[in-house]
Amino acid sequence: MVTDRRRFLIAGSAGLLGAAVGLPRAAAATWETVLNGSFSGYPALESAWHYGYPWGSDHNGTARMYGSAADHNHVYLEGSGVLVLRASRITWDEGTSSKDPYLPIRYHSGALHAKQQVVISDQFPQWEVRGEFQAPSARGTWPAFWLTGANSWPPESDILEYKGDARNWFNTYKNAGGGWSNTIVNVSNPGGWHTYRAWIAKVSATDADIHYYLDGNWVGQHRAANFVNKPMWLILNLQMEGSSGSPGPSGDTFYRARDVYVGRSRA
Numbered sequence: 001m002v003t004d005r006r007r008f009l010i011a012g013s014a015g016l017l018g019a020a021v022g023l024p025r026a027a028a029a030t031w032e033t034v035l036n037g038s039f040s041g042y043p044a045l046e047s048a049w050h051y052g053y054p055w056g057s058d059h060n061g062t063a064r065m066y067g068s069a070a071d072h073n074h075v076y077l078e079g080s081g082v083l084v085l086r087a088s089r090i091t092w093d094e095g096t097s098s099k100d101p102y103l104p105i106r107y108h109s110g111a112l113h114a115k116q117q118v119v120i121s122d123q124f125p126q127w128e129v130r131g132e133f134q135a136p137s138a139r140g141t142w143p144a145f146w147l148t149g150a151n152s153w154p155p156e157s158d159i160l161e162y163k164g165d166a167r168n169w170f171n172t173y174k175n176a177g178g179g180w181s182n183t184i185v186n187v188s189n190p191g192g193w194h195t196y197r198a199w200i201a202k203v204s205a206t207d208a209d210i211h212y213y214l215d216g217n218w219v220g221q222h223r224a225a226n227f228v229n230k231p232m233w234l235i236l237n238l239q240m241e242g243s244s245g246s247p248g249p250s251g252d253t254f255y256r257a258r259d260v261y262v263g264r265s266r267a
Contacts, residue, residue, distance in 0.1 A: 034116050035234075035262035039083045042069070049112040051075060054150065054233045058097040061142055061242035063087055063109035074110035078256070085110035085238040087141070087253040103242060109253075111237035116262065117150055118232045120200060120208050124264045129159060129234065130197035130213075131260035137190040139164045140248020142239040143255040145196060150231040155224065157210055157232075160196040164244035168196070170212040172222035183212055183220030193258075202228055234262065 038048035051067040058064055067075035078084045087109035094105040118127055135143045145160035158171035168190070170183040187194060197213040208224040238255040241248045 030266040031263060032266055033261070033263050035114060035260065037081075038260065039077060039081045039258060042072075042077065045077065045083070045112075048116070049114055051110075051112060053111050053235065053237065054113050056098070058099045058105075059111075059237070059239055060097070060099055060101065060103075061239035061244070062097070062103045062105055062246075062248070063107040063238065063240040064094065064097070064105045065111040065237065066108050067110045067112075074108055075112060081258050083112075083236075083257045083260075085112075085143075085236070085255040085257075087238050087240050087249075087255075089248070089250055089252075101242075107240045107248070109238045109240060111235065111239075113236075114234040114262070116234075118147055118200075118234060118262065118264075119230070120202050120228050122202075123267055125202035125267055126265040127200040128197070128261070128263045129200070130195060131160075131236075132193050132195050132258045133160055134193055134254075134256040135160060135162050135168075135190045136238075136253050136255055137162045137164070137166045137187075138249060138253070139245045140241045141253050141255075142242055142244035143237070144239065145234075145236050145257070145260075147198075147232040147234055150233050152230070155227045155230050155232060157198060157200075157222075157224065157227075159198045159212065162190060162244070166190050168214065170220055170222075172210055172224050174223065174225040181222040183222070185214055185219050187214065200224070200227075204228075236260070 038044050052065045074086050076084050087107045096102045096104050147157040149155050154173040156173040161169040168185050168187050172181045195215050199211040200208050202208050206226050206228050208227045210222045210224050212220050
């Protein structure tokens with residue numbers, strides 16, 4: 001008998017969705033690509049992504065996000081299909097972040113959030129979210145690739161998160177009485193290309209299971225309580241300092257992404 005873990009390890013492609021979660025094949029008969037190839041050029045990028053966070057330019061670190069169709073200093077495309085987020089230290093006083101914990105702004109950086117939200121539901125019970133990244137991991141650098149509630153927080157799922165060292169944090173905020181599930185993985189050379197992946201499957205009327213992968217290898221499973229029917233933003237950002245320590249770099253920091261993909265099953 002194939003275990004649940006083994007099923008998810010086998011399910012590297014959409015064609016094995018039913019086997020991946022032990023559902024009848026009829027429940028996962030159709031697979032849809034939601035996001036793919038969005039870094040092929042600026043028209044594709046701006047068709048699929050908004051610049052900044054969903055809530056604006058500030059969050060929980062010392063970087064303020066800048067970027068638009070007319071401003072590619074901190075969010076730009078490089079070569080064929082590679083997105084770059086660049087964080088630069090500033091030398092002037094720009095006040096404090098408008099978001100808790102209201103840290104002083106010391107960097108200009110970049111963020112994107114996908115226009116297509118992720119919603120686990122009866123209609124779309126399974127999702128795959130993945131991408132390849134070159135992530136900075138020096139003290140004071142805080143890159144992330146994550147899902148967060150569009151209408152409320154939680155839910156949250158962090159697929160890539162480095163906090164000032166060479167460990168990736170796969171995190172899930174359970175949304176049921178609070179509390180985090182964390183799978184922390186040492187990564188050899190985070191600045192090289194690695195693939196980060198979340199496989200999300202509805203398991204009850206309220207809950208989902210999230211299986212996390214690094215470079216195709218299964219690293220952990222979290223129960224995502226009360227994730228069902230909760231729209232989530234997909235965010236790609238390079239935050240600085242905060243939970244990643246300080247002082248951060250005095251020069252520029254680069255975070256690269258390619259082949260970001262989102263797909264779902266239609267029941």
